[in-house]
Amino acid sequence: MQRLYLDYNATAPLRPEAREALVAALEEVGNASSVHAEGRAARQRIETARQQVAALVGADPKLVTFTSGGTEANTTVVAPDWRFGAEPHRVNFLLVGAAEHVSVLAGGRFAPEKVQAIAVDSDGLIQMDGLRRTLEALAAEEARPMVSVMLANNETGVIQPIAEIADLAHGAGAIVHTDAIQAVGRIPVDIAALGVDVLTLSAHKIGGPQGAGAIIRANDALTFPPLLLGGGQESRLRGGTENVAAIAGFGAAAEAASQDLTLVDTWSAWRDRLAAVIGEGGPPATVYGAGAPRLPQTLCVGVDGIAAETLVIALDLEGVAVSSGSACSSGKVAPSHVLAAMGVPPEAAKSAIRLSLGWESDENILDLFQTRWRRVLETITRKPQRAAPAA
Template sequence: MAAPRIYLDYNAGAPLRPEVRAAMIDALDATGNASSVHGEGRAARSKVELARRLVAKLVGADPVRVIFTSGGTEANVTVLSPKMRIGAGEIAIDTLLVGATEHPSVLAGGRFGKSDTLAIAVDGEGRLNLDDLSGKLDGLQAEGKRALVSVMLANNETGVIQPVAEIAAIARKFGALVHTDAIQAAGRIPVDIAALGVDFLTLSAHKIGGPQGAGAIVLGGDLASPLPLLVGGGQEKYSRAGTQNVAAIVGFGVAAECARADLDRQAEWTLWRDEIATAAHPAILLSGGADRLPQTLSLSVEGLQAETLVIALDLEGAAVSAGSACSSGKVGISHVMKAMKVPESQAKAAIRVSFGWQTSESDIRRFTEVWGRVMRRLAPGVTRAA
């Protein structure tokens, strides 16, 4: 019998948790639109509101400030809006500042035009350049322009954790609003929206063992909110029109509850991450000098193409990825590697290893064995020399 596959691509999507599957099946078996006032509708609505409370707990938020969406990309694009509601009024945002290593859904600028979107530089480890952020905000303020700053809490390719609380404090000095994409961070490290000091935080269910097609916007303390991307009905308190996907939202809530419990595994995951980095000779560990997620690492084997290594590992039963799944099918160097100014020979060979709730110590051990076999075949001279 063939050995079970080793799935180490959690940053693309985590396996569906059994608790989530059971809750979703129960929700699918129920009748009723969550916006209807009859008994069936009220029952569906109660399931949605329970999920809202569970998702809010994951990031220390007030449930009334959670807006459900169809996923992380919709959540990000909705937040990246040049018009915001504050109280009964609206304000205009002139310029969007984004980290140079953001997820493609943020780097594209959302509803801002290209000319109104500026990238903030990062260093060689992938950490945001705070002086560049301050300089750009200062220049915009001098021009009488208001900014929205969007910086992810943890990078999806390298796992680098950004100093979002410090970034938010800098932005506040210049009257800017702040968004953080916490999609990769939630459930891997503690996330508290109040401690971060941001106006908006976005999440996705399938990164934490929930279903694909469910996400959320979480509003911060100042009660600013973007104008809706989808308009029509009054769902989500007129923040996102469209019939709620009750089953997916229920699954998101259960996954959020489970992900909170996963935080107890940070030390174990960090140990496994570092074990892989040590055993993965002759790979170079990228962003190794930065604060990183406990279950993500980026490796590069100079002289190999990332696609070649991913395919070779896949044929041996191990699933990893080359960069972001949202950029799959594109030939070329990751924008994250370019922003970090990683040498081309290393950038072309960069792969990502990420794990999570279902990963076992046996998976880690078997992966290092698979890695050794693949390296002996693809880089025999280097491995023999070691």
């Protein structure tokens, strides 16, 4: 049976360009901090990747810091002890969107009592009036906040008005971070247009290898405090020997992902067709975030009366890979915190599944999914037949 992979938001298949760069790096020896020829070759691979990743978001390559992934990147920058030039620039309060990825919602390196979640509306969009009131209250206390809101939600695909949020937050003297991990390669992302101070990325969401991420700053005056201390790697902003192979693969994937933006309209049409299939001929279905701008390739949908776990397992047996909520929260029993923040009742949230497309998806998924979805519904909703009376 041909597998149908619809879980790109968890991890995308490795692109051939990324595989080639990864393998080429693995076949060579050399520490990128060494000055001999082998070391210089490794360093060149990292610097090429730095340029490729920077180009994906319109940034200066010198302001790209590589990490082990998105969680490390988020935890590193969600911190109080920043610097502006040579001077400390400490922030003392963190505001996060209520529907953030768990690595941000946890508060990074802020004390728990210094973290506050900003509510979202029923579509998952930040309530701007609530953010404004909170920033005004902090300003009255002469607090210096940090605001962290993701560009696109990993579960629903809802796209936040980051430029508007950044403008409001900067007016209150805040540092602004956006987790752009799910957005790059799916919508245009430009760090200057967003107006943020720093954004974070992860390689495996765009078809790169697992184990590489990036922190990208908008300018070199504002500097985050390192999370990992050690040698002078990454301009002393992230200690530890660089994962040259993963970084090289990340760079190649970033360059390839920039071409995916030509697929935006196609993905949107396919996403909506998948939603229509789920809503046809079965229990009522609800698309979450439908009233807000969404990623073109992400669909979060709940089917009344059918548990998400049941659907995920049944679809897997039919050769279809989907997920229920964030892959970073696998095994959870409680409903998604994202849907809870949107006001979705717990029982309804327990029925939500996520389908996500990507670079290797093609139009065949529509017919394949329709056939297999119908078989799954027939199996799940089939009522036991009453035995015929004895003659």
